[in-house]
Amino acid sequence: MDTPNLSHLTLKDYEQVYEPAEDSFLMLDALELDLTLIRNIKPLLIIEIGSGSGITITALAKALGHTAQYFATDINPYACDVTIKTSIQNNTQIEMFEMDLFTNFRSNIFDIIIFNPPYVVTESSEIFLSNGIERSWAGGSKGREITDRVLLQVKNMLSDKGLFYLVTIEENDPNDICNIMKKQGFYFEMVIERKVRGEHLKIFRFSLQKF
Ligand SMILES: C[S@@+](CC[C@H](N)C(=O)[O-])C[C@H]1O[C@@H](n2cnc3c(N)ncnc32)[C@H](O)[C@@H]1O
Numbered sequence: 001m002d003t004p005n006l007s008h009l010t011l012k013d014y015e016q017v018y019e020p021a022e023d024s025f026l027m028l029d030a031l032e033l034d035l036t037l038i039r040n041i042k043p044l045l046i047i048e049i050g051s052g053s054g055i056t057i058t059a060l061a062k063a064l065g066h067t068a069q070y071f072a073t074d075i076n077p078y079a080c081d082v083t084i085k086t087s088i089q090n091n092t093q094i095e096m097f098e099m100d101l102f103t104n105f106r107s108n109i110f111d112i113i114i115f116n117p118p119y120v121v122t123e124s125s126e127i128f129l130s131n132g133i134e135r136s137w138a139g140g141s142k143g144r145e146i147t148d149r150v151l152l153q154v155k156n157m158l159s160d161k162g163l164f165y166l167v168t169i170e171e172n173d174p175n176d177i178c179n180i181m182k183k184q185g186f187y188f189e190m191v192i193e194r195k196v197r198g199e200h201l202k203i204f205r206f207s208l209q210k211f
Pocket residue numbers: 018019020021023024027049050051052053054055056073074075076079099100101102116117118119132135136137146
């Protein structure tokens with residue numbers, strides 16, 4: 001998968017929007033490893049929650065082309081502007097929504113859901129300081145407070161053949177995340193893991209069908 005061109009973004013943008021880092025690039029690697037599977041399920045509607053710079057959803061849109069429709073949400077209005085700019089810069093079309101998670105969409109419509117959440121362990125109160133860049137990392141207790149909300153909702157948003165990709169670190173207790181999903185009838189697989197700068201990143205794929 002080609003890494004999108006982000007040359008339009010400046011240091012000033014990265015004061016307000018999450019600059020792609022190891023977690024973002026690991027998600028790109030995971031999607032690339034899974035590209036045949038993703039193509040095989042013939043996804044029509046694809047969404048990234050918390051798109052930040054837009055690097056991930058744009059990369060997928062470039063790889064799959066016009067066979068699907070692409071959506072992105074972010075709670076940070078600046079990230080919404082930047083994602084749109086990234087999609088234009090890379091000749092892709094992404095519908096951007098300034099939104100909390102994917103709350104305003106209809107049920108069971110997405111074939112692919114991608115989330116690189118704010119996963120750092122922080123005080124719960126830190127999550128709600130602003131809708132700015134702090135939202136990129138502040139994950140509250142166990143770094144799970146935002147992820148847990150998605151785990152509760154994702155079954156209602158994913159289509160039967162759908163795939164849900166999630167970034168975790170050890171502090172998030174990935175085993176517990178997998179158990180929560182298993183109890184809801186999801187299969188899971190760790191697509192890729194990497195240890196970087198004191199973080200053990202793992203990306204999981206969850207699905208209601210076994211692939
Ligand atoms: C770790 S950053 C990931 C950004 C980008 N996807 C990447 O991989 O580089 C998390 C993103 O989620 C967004 N976010 C946090 N809480 C959110 C929420 N409740 N609803 C929507 N987006 C949220 C943040 O603003 C931030 O852009």
